[in-house]
Amino acid sequence: MKKSYYLWGIVLAIVLTGIVIFSGCTRSSGNAGETAVNSNSSQTQSSSESQKTTEQQSVSSSVTKSSAGTKATVSDGVQTVATTLDRGIYKPIVVQTGIPVKWIISANDGDLNSCNNKMLIRSYGVEQKLITGENVVEFTPTKAGTINYSCWMGMVGSTITVVDDINQ
Numbered sequence: 001m002k003k004s005y006y007l008w009g010i011v012l013a014i015v016l017t018g019i020v021i022f023s024g025c026t027r028s029s030g031n032a033g034e035t036a037v038n039s040n041s042s043q044t045q046s047s048s049e050s051q052k053t054t055e056q057q058s059v060s061s062s063v064t065k066s067s068a069g070t071k072a073t074v075s076d077g078v079q080t081v082a083t084t085l086d087r088g089i090y091k092p093i094v095v096q097t098g099i100p101v102k103w104i105i106s107a108n109d110g111d112l113n114s115c116n117n118k119m120l121i122r123s124y125g126v127e128q129k130l131i132t133g134e135n136v137v138e139f140t141p142t143k144a145g146t147i148n149y150s151c152w153m154g155m156v157g158s159t160i161t162v163v164d165d166i167n168q
Contacts, residue, residue, distance in 0.1 A: 081094075
């Protein structure tokens, strides 16, 4: 009887591993990232240095790209940043402290999978399921530093670099 439970445990572990692997959820170094979330919490978390973006992004012309990620632009007291979701990759962004953020994440059909369809920014208490189309994430960063965010499983992740002056 004990052997039966042991074998079922092994089979279950193999099946669950296969689900994770084939669902498109892969470990990412965090050099790309994006997601949609709504939150007004204002905690921050320090992390390692910013990471470079190597992929081109098609975002609005008012948004620029820096070595740390797509940089927000400030207009009418709100900073806006736009990114696109790629399968298995979140992209980094750069925002400024003290100004509300409106993060627009575009997701095409086929780029969402069982892993990247729900994003967490734990430092801000943000959790949102992404849908095909345009997703909007809103929060206000209160302290400069690097904020990590990831998929709900913690396997695909990236960073939000918060700076004191976005123009420097």
